[in-house]
Amino acid sequence: MIPQFVDVRKLVTHQGVLAGEVPVAALGRLQALVANQELVSLDSVVVNLQFGQDLERRRVVTGEVRAQVHMVCQRCLEPMSVALSAEVHWALVYNQEQADKLPNRWDPWFVEPDTLSDVCGMIEEELLLAMPCAPVHDEPCQLHALALPEIPDAAPAAPNPFSALTALKGKLIN
Numbered sequence: 001m002i003p004q005f006v007d008v009r010k011l012v013t014h015q016g017v018l019a020g021e022v023p024v025a026a027l028g029r030l031q032a033l034v035a036n037q038e039l040v041s042l043d044s045v046v047v048n049l050q051f052g053q054d055l056e057r058r059r060v061v062t063g064e065v066r067a068q069v070h071m072v073c074q075r076c077l078e079p080m081s082v083a084l085s086a087e088v089h090w091a092l093v094y095n096q097e098q099a100d101k102l103p104n105r106w107d108p109w110f111v112e113p114d115t116l117s118d119v120c121g122m123i124e125e126e127l128l129l130a131m132p133c134a135p136v137h138d139e140p141c142q143l144h145a146l147a148l149p150e151i152p153d154a155a156p157a158a159p160n161p162f163s164a165l166t167a168l169k170g171k172l173i174n
């Protein structure tokens, strides 16, 4: 498990790596989505984050965030497994002015001097952005609905309401 709060200055200085599982308890907004049933479940979250400096001596974090979640398929309304992933391009900033000066390729991570920073909050932000708005099964939905009873293909159990009418028409013509 990686810690929720980290000393970013130390990590940058030592070109540290944060790799491993993310404590789900630290992901409050995602847990709220599960509570609201917007997300079926949050199965696992892993990261690999490299701290260091870019060529312009900016203090940055690169790497990736990956998560396995279950969401409701918007076609069949059954749960489906969704793999979320996002590339991380964070640059440490202390204020909005620094954030505004960042080139587009960097996303600002607002940190405060002499305070530990909430890395899980940033991880959560990336996952929320990576989440599809309307997920649907890749394959035909019924392949995933194993819990449902099988419906035979040729089962004309219900009488066709038009067959009686056709028979009636036949009689009238004759």
Ligand SMILES: [Zn+2]
Pocket: 073, 074, 075, 076, 077, 078, 136, 137, 140, 141, 142, 144
């Ligand atoms: Zn489906």
